[in-house]
Amino acid sequence: MPAVRRPGPPVGRGGGGGPHRFAEQFFREWTGAGNRGDWPASEAMLHEDVTLFDPLESEPAVGRTAVLARAKAQYAPFPDGRVDVVGVPFATADRSAFGYRWRFVGTHERPIEPPGFAPTGVRLCLEGMSYLQLEQGRVGPYACTSTPPR
Incomplete structure (x- = not known):
């Protein structure tokens, strides 16, 4: 007898699908907001206690304000900059954690602050x-x- 397939919980802001589909939708919204410079949409996706760990930075960014400032600073020197998802994002079965490979491409048209390149x-x-x-x-x-x- 074939296994019964039960529908999963809603994906993101509606719809069905598994955890990987959830990750795809989430990252479309996440990268899309940054690529458009829609900082209110980016901020709405951040928990108030968000912490960003980036090995290129000396300290983690802690809190919405700091994480949002870091994102703005990373896009600012590259007005045509955009992040694209590479391959297929992945998610845990319970959708509490997920990841993705990305590619950022942009033309360096404004100073990088700091250190002032x-x-x-x-x-x-x-x-x-x-x-x-x-x-x-x-x-x-x-x-x-x-x-x-x-």
């Missing part, structure tokens, strides 16, 4: 991996790593 006009490509945990449906602890720019 002048614009070069060079197109940058940076690839990495992010792992996020959800707390009350919003991004809580969040870690990322990346390759050297090329």
Whole structure:
């Protein structure tokens, strides 16, 4: 006798599907908000106690304000910058944690602050991996790593 397939809980803001579909939808919203510079939408996805761990930074960013400031600072020098999901995102069965590979591409047209690197006009490509945990449906602890720019 074939196994009975039970429908999963709603995905993101509606719809059905498994945890990987949930991750795909979440990352479409997550990267889309940053790519559009829609900082209120990005902020709405962050838990108030969010913490971002990034090995390229000396200290983690703690709290919505600090994490949002870090995101804005990373996009600012690259007005045409965008993050795209590479491959298929993954999620735990209970949808409490998930991750994805990403690629950031943009042209360095404004200073990088700090440390004050002048614009070069060079197109940058940076690839990495992010792992996020959800707390009350919003991004809580969040870690990322990346390759050297090329």
